Amino acid sequence: MNNEEKLVAGLKALAASETSGPPAALEAALLKRLKRKRVIGWPLALEVLAAAALVAIAIFSRPPVAASSEFVAVPYAMPIGPNERADLVRVNVPVVALEQWGLKVSAFDPGQRVNADVVIGEDGLARAVRLVSNP
Amino acid sequence: MTDPDEFTSLYRQHSSGIYRFALHMSGSASVAEEVMQDAFITLIHKPQSYDASRGEVGPFLYGVARNLVRRHLEHDRRQSYFEEGEEENLSSGADDPLGDLTQKENLQALRGAVAALPPKYREVVVLCDLQEMSYEAAAQAMECAVGTVRSRLHRARALLIGRMQMKCHV
Numbered sequence A: 001m002n003n004e005e006k007l008v009a010g011l012k013a014l015a016a017s018e019t020s021g022p023p024a025a026l027e028a029a030l031l032k033r034l035k036r037k038r039v040i041g042w043p044l045a046l047e048v049l050a051a052a053a054l055v056a057i058a059i060f061s062r063p064p065v066a067a068s069s070e071f072v073a074v075p076y077a078m079p080i081g082p083n084e085r086a087d088l089v090r091v092n093v094p095v096v097a098l099e100q101w102g103l104k105v106s107a108f109d110p111g112q113r114v115n116a117d118v119v120i121g122e123d124g125l126a127r128a129v130r131l132v133s134n135p
Numbered sequence B: 001m002t003d004p005d006e007f008t009s010l011y012r013q014h015s016s017g018i019y020r021f022a023l024h025m026s027g028s029a030s031v032a033e034e035v036m037q038d039a040f041i042t043l044i045h046k047p048q049s050y051d052a053s054r055g056e057v058g059p060f061l062y063g064v065a066r067n068l069v070r071r072h073l074e075h076d077r078r079q080s081y082f083e084e085g086e087e088e089n090l091s092s093g094a095d096d097p098l099g100d101l102t103q104k105e106n107l108q109a110l111r112g113a114v115a116a117l118p119p120k121y122r123e124v125v126v127l128c129d130l131q132e133m134s135y136e137a138a139a140q141a142m143e144c145a146v147g148t149v150r151s152r153l154h155r156a157r158a159l160l161i162g163r164m165q166m167k168c169h170v
Helices: A003-017 A025-038 A042-060 A095-100 B004-026 B029-045 B057-075 B104-115 B119-130 B135-142 B146-169
Strands: A087-094 A113-120 A126-133
Touching (some): A003 B104, A003 B119, A003 B146, A025 B029, A087 A095, B004 B029, B004 B057, B057 B135, B119 B135
Antiparallel strands (some): A087 A113
8 A cells, every 4th residue: 555545545534434514403494494485475575575665765765875985795695696686775783783794984983873785685695785974 | 496305305415515525624613514504505595506517516515615615714814723733643653654544543633634734735635535526526616627636636645645744753
């Protein structure tokens, strides 16, 4: 046996010795997520559309605001895919929450609430955020 | 991906392997759990990102996991996941460090040596040697040519042999 063969045998033994795996509950959680996506029906779809309309009305009925920063990707979030639908939602959040998402807003009081635009992916998770300031 | 039975079958076939791949790459059980979960969530919510003409769904999932792990490693590049002392010494009196790597204490040393490899070499060892993935499947997961897999694996094994021999003489 040459050194490489000995190493490969050792790596095989290492692989065979490993029994760790993901928690059993994850399978059920993912399956539930799949079924929820699968059975989404008209009533829920209409609710989502109504909520989106309300958000749109809230955004467009407000005085214009100027964006004061570029979008910053939320840490560990998947990037928006080329064919993925995304929603833009304006929220009013504490400065400290934006800092946790990687935005530098040191000019504000950490306890102060500010407006921010959040990009939401198809899975409902935040993907990117930008700070918005009133003119 | 909408069929629960198909999903369950895929999950049971690949989840443990992907989890262990992410664990070897990150050294963190919580990161491994998150990466494995996110890889399957990608399949649920972005099924169009899997192109069957480019290969099997297994290597695709490993590829997604690989990108997620890389993002974690880049984000935490100042933080060492691998605690000092993890690489235990080989059993005392081992004249040939590669003589019997199947011994329990030497497996621990080998695990540490794999964890200390640079990521691009570590991933190919984990995929091809630990997960026993074919070169073609590993190439799909790593988004590179089969020849690159071969050359990186050759280099990675040489690095591992060197490290194990060095540990014996320390």
